[in-house]
Amino acid sequence: MSVKLGLAAAAATVLMAGPAAAACPVKVGIAYPTSVDWGKPIAETTLWVADMINEAGGVDGCEVETILRDTQTDPKVGVDAAKALVDLDKVQLLIGAVASGVTLPILTSVTVPAGVMDISCCSSSTRLTELAAEGGTKGLWFRTFATSQVQAALAAMIAGDEGYKKITMFYKNDDWGQDLARLTAEMFDAAGIEVMDSIAITDGQPSYRAEVTQALATQPDAIYLALYPREGISVAREWISLGGTTKMVGANALKSDEFREAVGMTYLGDFVGSDTASPRVDSATAFVDAYREKFGSDPSGPGLANAFDAAAVALLAYHAAGSDATGAEIAAKVPMVTDPAGEKVGGDVEGFKKALELLGEGKSVSFQGGTGAVVFDKNGDVAAPGVEWKFSEDGIEETRYFTAEDVNAFAAGKN
Structure with a gap:
């Protein structure tokens, strides 16, 4: 996986043979605050998911190429980062940001106007719920962190x-x-x-x-x-x-x-x-164990399980939509990944392989991640303990x- 402005921990990649070259690799933008001590692990966790998706087969057979930009928890810097990802790198999926004060202007001035799907690990402002309820996010917005x-x-x-x-x-x-x-x-x-x-x-x-x-x-x-x-x-x-x-x-x-x-x-x-918090369920425990094995420490910082699940849901939805999908088409497939009636799939390489196969057959799955079974309401929100x-x-x-x-x-x- 090639990571621009990225982290050395996510350097390993697996190149996939896939559909037409024009659709590969699948570029995914990540806008997280890597210049602050608690932001770097959030980004690393997101990149880790992309690595596992690549190992499992990629998005629609394509390698996931992550492009990471630092938001510095600053609205102007965050908007500039998002604009670069959307306008220059031409991403259809943006993962980020953390601070609601950064996410809101990114949504209203960058991703929604461009038709790009945006999913965040950590933005909690209820203004985001209001914006979605008013139709301001056009169904392109999701978050795996509960509201304020x-x-x-x-x-x-x-x-x-x-x-x-x-x-x-x-x-x-x-x-x-x-x-x-x-x-x-x-x-x-x-x-x-x-x-x-x-x-x-x-x-x-x-x-x-x-x-x-x-x-x-x-x-x-x-x-x-x-x-x-x-x-x-x-x-x-x-x-x-x-x-x-x-x-x-x-x-x-x-x-x-x-x-x-x-x-x-x-x-x-x-x-x-x-x-x-994550619910006290097996998938949450499995995430902690896997994180500890990957990074050599417990996931004690804020938003790590949420970051894992945001990346997993988004990339699986991208796979279901196809490597040449638009942001709206990716967003439309999120319910297929988070269907309570779908087959349960875990957040590891084997779980991702199973999910990619089932989604490729047009079947829905219920992703079980670090925060349990992820389910979004009509405004892209989740509940949490x-x-x-x-x-x-x-x-x-x-x-x-x-x-x-x-x-x-x-x-x-x-x-």
């Missing part, structure tokens, strides 16, 4: 169990942060937790002393951080240096060794985080599991 509604419910469940009554919120001033902050504030209120203040954090400022000073004046029991590691580190350090409490609740974006190491375990003993996690000297540890039913019930006000 799940993260918001988990944060309130966890904060309530910790006994917090007053919380001040810091949120990243972009589509993801604004959406998550709004939903989480609603969940806190429903749980009887008073939101003392909700403070926007704009990335790239030299200091957040003014924002932290504003938060300190509210005298909260704890703070909630809907931030990425870069600004999260700055805010947390400033907060602690000015005497703020070490009691913190964090969104999944802070599930990062970079944040843990920069802030330090001396101050993170009371930190509790939330994240969506959740976990509570904490930092330790050894890394990141999941400390509690919430079923999807638990989360949905809480979000619906049934608890």
